[in-house]
Amino acid sequence: MKSFFDWIDHRTGSKKLLHEVLFENVPGGARWRYAWGSTLVFCFSIQVVTGLFLWLAYSPSSQTAWESVYYIQHVMWGGWFLRGLHHFTAQAMTVLLALHLMQVVIDGAYKAPREVNFWTGVLLLLLVLALSLTGYLLPWDQKGYWATRVATGIAGITPMIGPAVERLVVGANDYGHHTLTRFFALHAGIIPGGIIAFIVAHVYLFRRHGLTAKLPKKAPDSPFWPDQVFRDAVVCLAVLIVILFFNFRSHGADLDAPADPSEPYPARPEWYFLFLFQMLKLPVFKGSMEVVGAIVVPTVVMVVLVAMPYLGNSKQGHRFNLGFLWAMLGVMASLTYLAMNEDRNDPGFQADVRAAKWEAERVITLAGEGIPTTGAITLLRNDPLTQGPKIFARNCASCHRYDGHDGLGGQPKDKISASDLKGFGSREWLTGLFDPEKIAGPLYWGGTEHAEGKMAKFVKEDVPEFNAEQKEKLRQGLIALSAEAGLKAQAALDKRDAALIAEGQKELKGSTINCADCHKFHGDGDDTGPDLTGWGSREWLTAFISDASHERFYGEKNDRMPAFGTDKMLTEREIGLVADWLRGEWYVPKSRAE
Amino acid sequence: MxxxxxxxxxxxxxxxxxxxxxxxxxxxxxxxxxxxxxxxxxxLRRKSQAGTFVKVGSLSSLPAGGAAQKFQVLETKTDVWNVTPNEPVGAVYLQRVGEGKVRALNAKCPHAGCFVNFKPGDAMHYHCPCHNSSFGMDGKILNPNSPSPRALDELPVELRGTEIWVRFQNFRAGVKDREPV
Incomplete structure (x- = not known):
């Protein structure tokens, strides 16, 4: 064994190198405060390793980025842990960078002859921030998409070169494949390459000038190994434990719904950029002053940082530097607090966050059955449970309600003036319609002309006079009519009551309960009222929404219900989605279906 | 002390x-x-996909006299996260072997996975253009210096009326025994 190491040493000089690495002199002995630099190297190495493994499964394009991250996060073995480790270590790095910078300035380690080393450190700080900015977009989820749009938008307001810079970063007129390939190349190749080069330079210069001892020295000088190495290792372990704590607590990093330029999203940058976001909301940076907040202020801060080694040569200058950094930290902390506080106390924002979270969970449920090649966004766009309420809120809720709200839980400004459609097609809904107390009430036809019509009159005046036999036949008729809808939620009931339904169908055509006086049902009956054949079924409902004035339905007696299809207010697809949603037809995973 | x-x-x-x-x-x-x-x-955790019978063609489209005809196999293709119905997942050669009997051979060469060609004519056979393996109409290796470790992979066939259904499956190339992939 010894001869093997001797051979290696003879060929490579490994012993001398190892000696140099381990026996660097630590003036004044090992101290905990010297560990920050090592924690950063440690975090960066975690990022390189986890990043390379993530790369093995990541696919940068607008139809595959979210999908591959979904697969890593939700299907692959330990994928959530790997991705979470990458995510939370990135956050740890930002915090550690701030601590390292503070410690360097407090200890005066940036003064001559260490200026260049300080500058390489400032560059490293910028590169790491650039890493986190580019990494944020890669999952191509709503969160990263909208937050990064804000960032590239800010680049776009730079005077003169802004628009060109924005175009070059985005890679096209708008976000798409090339935005991802560019961000990925930056994130996984160019920026890390730069970081490695500057870390080498940074460590080389650090070794050249030696460690800046915190005065007064507490102990005699000692070599780096083992006392300082031990301290560094313990601090790194503490950092790792914190990272693992956050990773386990939130089961890895979030993955929002796939990026969708047509869906609103409560965009916020990652927490360590929140202060910038909040600063730009300050009234002084309104309008044309935005460029000052977004570009001039950060540039000035960077100039002060770069000038710090010169300023620090005098006692006052050093004090100024310290004061400046503390003040900056204070301002950043306050702005971050303000931003978080504003969001916490904004119910609208909170509701948007909840909606976004719901959509993220929904698309992950849908993706479990496989994703079409057009991308996971198609899953959400074709999902009645996701789109139905939105279409309803936009187009139906000014008159109708769904369980008392607009479908999304909100309250439209207009009062309810047409029926509440929660449970439309079900036996309960129909039973309510045939309740003399309810038919002309707000939940049914109270707000419409139909409240004065023949049907309402029949329910209010004739039905209460029905004898027991008629009442029973009406009950059967309603069960049969509800069965026409073929609701998924009622499938078991309909199957159980097949005999009853057959009886009811006869009654709907017969003369005992008078339906056929006005309504057609499977070819029999008068057609003054809407045709009840297939009432509430998908076909019936989509045709009704398309044109309620059609003679099959209300004809001339239609009261304000727009012809959404005939007048091209909604597409066939949208009408189908809202009809499916009202009928409770959407994908339910098998495990939860029982 | x-x-x-x-x-x-x-x-x-x-x-x-x-x-x-x-x-x-x-x-x-x-x-x-x-x-x-x-x-x-x-x-390594993912199981190999067991083939299911899929319809690949009809009897009437098969030439008489035992000549082979190439057919695309359309199946629901699962590619990591993508699931796509009716995607071409491979090809088979079908040939009549007697009254109401059809043989199906996977068109992939068992040596290195190249696509084998059908050579019509008097001495009908299959030929792999990559390393010059020849296979008989029953799939067996013809030339002694063929690098192929086994015959062409025959696949189970079911006739449903005039429809030909094949249980399509790929097998590992380069090994003697058939191992589904």
């Missing part, structure tokens, strides 16, 4: 510090690679 309390000699203290540094350092170094290895090895 009275032993005065003295601090441990520096060597011993040094040893503990060194040992602790190495242990902690090892723990730090291991977390990220192990997490990555799990993800890297994930494909």
């Amino acid at each position: 009275h032993q005065p309390h003295v601090p441990p000699p520096p060597d011993r203290r040094n040893f503990l510090t060194k040992a602790a540094s190495i242990v902690i350092g090892g723990a730090l170094a291991v977390v990220a690679p192990v997490a990555g290895l799990f993800v890297l090895l994930d494909p």
